[in-house]
Amino acid sequence: MTSVSRWVLVAYCIYLLLPLYWLMTMALRSNSDITGQFEVIPSNPTLANFAEIFSNPVWYQAFGNSLNYVVLNTLISICVALPAAYVFSRYRFLGDRQLFFWLLTNRMAPPAVFLLPFFQLYSSIGLFDTPLAVALAHCLFTVPLSVWILEGFMSGVPSEVDEMAKIDGHSFIYFFFRIFIPINRGAIGVTLFFCFMFSWVELLLARTLTGSVTKPIVVVMTRTVSASGLDWGVLAAAGALTVVPGIVVVWFVRKHLVKGFALGRV
């Protein structure tokens, strides 16, 4: 069995790397070169596409806009989720199970369902085309996601630690910020990562709730798809750039990554 699975692993890794390799080669070739002739190994790679992205305001502004609402959303989610996850992991209270389940349904809710009402809601309160709109809209899944992941990690910390702090005479605030949060810094790291990723990745709500002012990178990338005369090189370069933050951060959260993906349930 293991020899078969070892072969499957190798095959799957190759299957995984080929498209990424192709993305990189495309990013290093100019558009004319790409449509010119088909090459597996680029003969004259250039960094023009990357230069284009960093110089063209449409692109780097879009990156900025995306970062804007994503960071906002991540901060809101983590600040709100920390106390809730602590309470879920430490106490039983009226309706705790139902509330925990309700949060899960929001994490799993298809964004398409909320497309229409969000559009109306945010335009009616004048928040349309502002970073706060998308940040708040994304809270729909990032907050439940954070609560579930953090609760999964926090219930691993024995409650005797809390009781020990009480007996030592520490106030709850001191315990929470100087003892409990440092103990869970690994969990908070991976939760921040997941909020960032979920918010950075979402297209539907981001596109609906943003106008020209706050157009995020996800929209810029997909909009160029439908226009004719598409510049593949620049698109590939932009794609490569969005992959980089993920890879860099994954090294720091690699220990807790799997638990994060399983919403803290593994």
Add this chain to the structure above:
Amino acid sequence: MLRIQNVLLNPGLNCGFDHDFLPGKMTVVLGRNQAGKTNLCRLIAGLSTQASGDLSLHGQSMNNLNPQKRSVAVVFQAFVNYPNWSVAQNIASPMVAANADKAYIQYRVAELAGTLGLGDLLERMPNELSGGQQQRLAIARALAKEAQVLLLDEPLVNLDYKLREALALELRSLLEASDTTVVYTTTDPKDAFTLGDDLLLLDQGKKLQSGAPLAVYQKPTGLAGANLMSDPGINTFPWTALEGQGFSQRGAVNDSLANEEKGDLGGVRPEHLFFADRAGEDAVSFKLQVSALETSGDETFVHGMVGQELWVVRCPGMLNVQPGQELTVAAAKRDILSFGGV
């Protein structure tokens, strides 16, 4: 002085019990698992528990004080330390909470670490320490609080027996001098004798009896209390087994109180039995069918049947007795306990 009144250790009980813990002394709370020992500790410390009762320390009620306000320190059964703090920070924690000044904390941490053999581990993290060292750290932190009451909830149960022996004596010398009221819970009667100035016996949440270890050992108020004070428990026999040995039921020297469990019953502790080669007239003897043998070097436990009852005889040193042998085993008349049926 720590006083607890009408304490109900689990909600199912109907009548609570009172107890005064001797100030500055060490009280051992002895009871089987699930007897309510941990609930009692949590009640005194003010932690969440089903137990209920009125607590007062030096006259002032502690009932509605939260744990931070109670002058109570605790050592849990599982070695609980702050995983994100070094050994020094762990010990300093209660003093930091009481915002003592820096120099005093520095000095006190060094002193406590020294007495508990953690002197050269101050910068280490708790998970780098062995089990014994982690529990010493928890004890050091509890002492750092300089509370008037110190609770130790079966602190040694998870340690090797050689470590347990050493730490028990260390605890005794550490706490003997101090004027802290210490409450130490255990299931092992040996701890009761080693550490206990006073004893409190618990069984299913009820207080059986209290008093000095020797008094409780010699004057059990019932079968349950007698069983707690010997490991393995009391050997019992129907009075008929003593026919013709010049022994009247009520004449037993330490005529203990009636007991409700099994009706008229005689009892003898495993360590009071000896093999019959020197049974004088002031002793009674029984026929024992040896079934098994256990030895720990300095003591041997001979398991066997006396009539219908399974007995254990505990004798010093190593014995070469074979299972299947029939031996006569005797005990001094004064060591016979009688549990008259109610």
Add this chain to the structure above:
Amino acid sequence: MANITLEELSFTYPGAAQPTLLPISVEIKDGEAFALLGASGAGKTTLLNLLSGLLVPTTGRILFDGVDVSEQSGSQRNLAQVFQFPVLYESLTVADNLAFPLSARKADNGLSGSDIKARVAKIAGELDIEHLLKRKPKALSLFQKQLVAIGRALVRPDVSVVLLDEPLTAVEPRTKWQLRQSLKRLQQELGVTMIYVTHDQTEALTFADRVGVMADGNILQTASPQEVYEHPAQEFVGFFIGSPGMNFVDITPGAGDNVYSHHGVASTAQRLGFRPEWAKLVKGAVAPELSKVSWSGTVTLNQVLGTQDGQPVGITTVMGDAGELKVRGPITGASGDKVVVVLDRFISFSNEKYMASHYND
């Protein structure tokens, strides 16, 4: 069943500076109950893993009935192991768990379905767990699960050796002695060679025909429980076994005749060791008889452990010029009294090795 010989067996973990297990030579006879006793970190688990084939020796050889098995895997050595916590196949019933070692090796042991059933029934009978055969492990108590795990180790009639790694750790203290008894009974009835690893002296001395006491990666002594208790080969063995362990006092017998030489203590002896119950306490400051070895001191602690004939009995700690001594017996003095510790029996050691036992006739 196999006779197991270890020849200069040692092990160093890759990248470790010094060896975890120093060269060990021991012979465990066929059908013997052998115990490995030592504190945590003494190297007993490493030795167990070498025996079970999990680790390959750095030096030396392991022989099963004279055959060198050092390179062989556990299953090739046809041995079985009981772990600290019950290791069972959760999805199989108890009966299938017991049958698994036989059915999995059906090819080479040539047992038919009915032979296997009979064997399982026999083992279940021995452990009186017939009433559990139909149940799944989840429905059993920890005690019952460990019984089934022991059954799995004994079900193969041709098992070479059964290794037990602290099997009672997870069992409720009150029921430990029952599991110890059934294990000992089964070992004697089936005549299986068993190696029992533990840090608890009662388990080792009760179970084993011979005990190997380990410390710092070395077997200090291999002897019968009686021998190991009465005549420890090294000071550590005397200290480790017995609670409290042996007392030690430095002595310089010198050439001339003195109380030591009267007892036949060699002049090169450096320390005397005596167990708390080998000494008596005599009131007063001066030793009554000069012919016996004795030290004077004051009582510092009385540990009462019960009463004998109404008299409190226990361990008295005496602080004197010979250091802190513990004596087991009737508690007579109160702390602070002047007493003399008189030895009935003691052992002489030189550079921590056993020299001779000395008695007062």
Add this chain to the structure above:
Amino acid sequence: MINKPYNNRAWLGVLPVLLIVAFSAVIPLMTVVNYSVQDILDFNSRFYVGLDWYRETLQDPRFIEAFGRQVLFSLSVLAIEIPLGILVARGLPKNGAWTSVLLILLAIPLLIPWNVVGTIWQIYARSDIGLLGVGLNELGLAFNYTSNPTHAWLTLIAMDVWHWTSLVALLAFAGLTSVPPAYYQAAELDGASKWQVFRYVEMPRLGGVLVIAVLLRLMDSFMIYTEPFVLTGGGPGNATTFLSQYLATMAVGQFDLGPAAAFSVIYFLFILLFCWIFYNSVMVEDAEEPEGQRRD
């Protein structure tokens, strides 16, 4: 964590979460339900139509087709990813330097923004400039996912397998590494074959983790939007238009609020069903195996 005390003051900690999530969930959901039972011509003329929109949506052939396609897509994706994920997990070395390198490699596709996954595969599979596209055509298969529906479907499934199998592999690997080494040792001493080790030692441990993987994949694939939108835009024709895609076009495009709202509610109810199964399977307190306390 044996006993969690009952304490209603705990609501203080949960309130902020409740407010934020309610603001972005409850109000919009109410508006959706509200629209789904009314016919709205303009702001002030709306009248109650009961469950008409629901009946209409359920009978709308395009909804049924889109629903059928969605179910087919989700099931086929699961049928590949779960077994493949287990095989990949079993192939991973349990410890050693290679393990962390491979785990990070496997994690990469999960960290790529979903639209970029679509872009990558778009570039990769195009028959004019894509390595896969050109390669397949070299082999004589006239491969063009933009025109041929079957090719579009295969590319979509290949992309999703490329994107999400790692999640199943990582979860299965977590399940496998939670097997205490003593179990493998016991099985080896019993003389168990590799298959028996997998069936009796690994499978019972994988069960719990796989339920999570299956349900997570089912829910995420059931609401997939971005990748198909980028790769095929629902084309050719509406061969690859799934539920989210169809709902998005209805809700934003034609502005007929009623049916879109009804469609949303039906869609949400399905997700609710999967959530309920996931919640019950995950929250059941299975008795933990006592690992025996390591004493010192």
